[in-house]
Amino acid sequence: MAQAISIFDTTLRDGTQGEGISLSADDKLKIAQKLDALGVHYIEGGNPGSNSKDIEFFQRAKNLRLQAKLTAFGSTRRKNSLAEHDTSLIRIVESGVPAATLVGKSWDFHVHTALQTTLEENLAMIFDSFAFLKRSGVEAIYDAEHFFDGYKHNPEYALAALRSAQDAGADWLVLCDTNGGTLPSEIHEIVSRVRAELTAPIGIHTHNDCELAVANTLAAVQAGARQVQGTINGYGERCGNANLCSIIPNLQLKMNYPCLTPEQLQSLTSTARYVSEIANATMPVGQPFVGNAAFAHKGGIHVSAIMKDSKTYEHIQPQLVGNKQRILVSELAGQSNIISKAQELGLDINANNDKTKHIMEQIKELEHQGYQYEGADASLELLLRDAFGETKAVFTLDSFKMIMEKSAGQMNAEAIVKVNVDGQSVYTAAEGNGPVNALDNALRKALVQFFPNINAIHLTDYKVRVIDEKDATAAKVRVLMESTDFTSSWSTVGVSSNVIEASWEALVDSFRYALLKMDKVEPAQDEPRERFGLVNH
Incomplete structure (x- = not known):
């Protein structure tokens, strides 16, 4: 068995920087409890010194009794100052969190352009800040911002930034592809070099600007990273962060890296959908592993095959991630789709049953009128149950x-x-x-x-x-x-x-x-029914 991977969830911090994502303190508390039940190891809640919402969250989160490590976010001390006097660092320590993430520059271009300070002062800022956290008894995680761009431009300085954090006692060195422009092959090569140079554990934090955040995270793990940072459903600034809903099952089911218990992994789909509801963000139906269509089958040939063995058109068992197989029924579907869907509902149906042919013709006629059942599973189930006399006019x-x-x-x-x-x-x-x-x-x-x-x-x-x-x-x-x-x-x-x-x-x-x-309706006893279970007078 490969070494276990620590899952660092930043939905409540980095995820809220995504367009259209806004969470109240109550929302963040609900999501934190759901993430904890999922089994992630770190939950980054925000910056306890930046705004009243995050301050309230950290105060109320003390009563949650989370198994995960609640993590505060901040940045290295201001230039030409002391860490002991830095308000942001002081508030992180005062919040009482067991762990903290500090973002610091690792690209010399950013040091000169964004911080407008010297390379030496930036290294001192990193060292002093992490030394302060360690003296305060806080687990310290260094998010090396723009690390891959910095490494490609000036590898010696990017490594020097990591060494400053390591020498100050940082527990994790997290390499960030902040602009999301690095390729998987580059990620693997650079992470491998960093692992050869440094002794502190390595983490990976990627963004999805090239649609490679998940692939880049997996490449980093193959090269030796042991903490992965991301968000539920890939929420985040611009094109989003690495999607933990794809990373976790790929690591655990495909690459044999333990992340969660099998029981926790089975709650992945419900967690993804719960977070999307709280965030009021519609999940893409085709989202891998947890999407509503991730294990949906429409073509008659496909359905006929999966009825014999689901491995013919499914790369994993959907139950492993808490999802389920769906058979889509439409005018394009064959008898196999109807039979499979009916059997899923426990209805006595087979290819030689006249009801099957009647239902198929009925669906084709309804879809000709404009009904669409591949996106309306509940209406389809009612239609089938109506045909078999298993509903009544409520x-x-x-x-x-x-x-x-x-x-x-x-x-x-x-x-x-x-x-x-x-x-x-x-x-x-x-x-x-x-x-x-x-x-x-x-x-x-x-x-x-x-x-x-x-x-x-x-x-x-x-x-x-x-x-x-x-x-x-x-x-x-x-x-x-x-x-x-x-x-x-x-x-x-x-x-x-x-x-x-x-x-x-x-x-x-x-x-x-x-x-x-809700099981509020008893099965009907051979009584007449209308299409919608209604009788219009």
Whole structure:
């Protein structure tokens, strides 16, 4: 077994520098606990002396009892001063963290241009700062900023910067590809040289400006780095940081470097999706290992093969990283897709079953009308369960009415919904910031008295696609909704020439699926059903 790798997560610090990523102190505390459960070894929380949000985070984080080492971030002392008098360093020590990361210059160009000081003074800044941290009993990590660019320009000085930190007692020397412009072959060669020159453990911190952050991190580990820094989902400035969601499984499953326990690795997908929800950042469906489409199969030949052995089209078992295999069903799919999806749901279906052929024809017809099930797994599951008599009409719609009003320069929406739940007629009205939000609020208000857990469900994404552009404003639209209960997500679809009706269909499917997940609905007993589990009067 290869030597274990320390995982250093900087989502809460470097990740928040990504465009569109903003986390409150509460958000950071929630994510820190999720990262700790995942099993990372270091959680970099921010700079305890830079802003009130980070100050609050470090104060409240003392009560979390994290197994990971909470790490503060700062920089080496100011030029021509003393480390003992540096406010940033003092606040790091006073925060009570067990570990701290200091960024310091290692590229002579930056020393002259950015710091505007001498090469000798920069080395003194590095030494004094790390000596101060070690005297204070803090584990000290040197982030050698722009190390690879510095090494390529002046290798002697870049190594001298590392030696200054090492001589002062730094516990880790982390080589940073800050501009993200270095190639894997260069990373491997330079890290190998550094390992031959120095004795302190080496870490790697890469950015993704050339789409090489993960590859560069793996190359550094092969060359001897034993700490890897990155962020969940690759969040970070410009093109992002190295994505730990790809690095960790590659290291552990492909290269045999222990990082997490197998049980912790199985929580990787849920962690990635949880962080994306808190950060309000949509995860790419095709993100490796943890994306919704990472183990999705659409082509009939592919599906036929994986039904015999999943290794035919999957490089690992998705369960190893907490993901799952998905069979996409569309008009392009064959019978194998339908059979596999139905078997996944525990339905009695086979190639000779007339229901299979009927469902296939039904799906083809619905997709011809504009429905799309490869991106709406929940609606597909309801369709299949409806066909096999495994759902019932939870509630019936009598009517709904929308009122739109512009008053005082503001648009207001109100939905009035009349539904029948378990034989009881319920009439509700609710406002919203738009018609879909108003419908959501009104339907939720009607159902919550029967199903209290429905309040845990909320909409995370809403997309409208015009199907027939040539029909202009009379065109059909397809609405895709994504919903979550914070433990899982699901997608539903609706189609109509009226965007409100299409939204209603997708919304109803979302609530029906949520109730199905909650086991609130008993199987039907040979009763008639409509496409959406509703009866419109």
